[in-house]
Amino acid sequence: GAGVSQSPSNKVTEKGKDVELRCDPISGHTALYWYRQSLGQGLEFLIYFQGNSAPDKSGLPSDRFSAERTGGSVSTLTIQRTQQEDSAVYLCASSPGTSWGNEQFFGPGTRLTVL
């Protein structure tokens, strides 16, 4: 079946511009996660959605970052007034539900470059 998809695969923007990154999770998966991975670094948790519950935004680095998930499916991560330190690969993952044993499956990522 189809895996997690993300778009665009690459995004180059100028400092100060806003960007939107999209994630389409695996069909039927109720949990969706956003991570950020800077070059040569580990995964940094950003935000988590579970069904219709309020998202866990504890990982968002600043108020320039926001995310929404419409209809419990597609999610959009928005970065306002981008800065050069926002340059990274943004990864989306989904998992089947709330059980602690649920495995997360990653999309291919969006590589963001802020000039």
Next chain:
Amino acid sequence: QKEVEQNSGPLSVPEGAIASLNCTYSDRGSQSFFWYRQYSGKSPELIMSIYSNGDKEDGRFTAQLNKASQYVSLLIRDSQPSDSATYLCAVNRPSGSARQLTFGSGTQLTVLP
């Protein structure tokens, strides 16, 4: 102390050898453990999950879990050059509202032909 620690490597093994990757975690309440493989320029790919103490085998991969000692390991038998990648250990965070995973920083493995 980091929540999930891995040796950063790089770890080099000859083709055909056993590669051993180790991970320790700090939260005794963690119940689920995962190994991901990440090729350069690609996203993480789930290769193993383990929830109970002991060994779990899947093909050339064996995951080992020891909750008392708070470590989880991954053994790769008959290592192949195609196994060369960064291996990420991930552990669930049992507290809080989110079923989040905390990832280690990864161990870079190189299998030499």
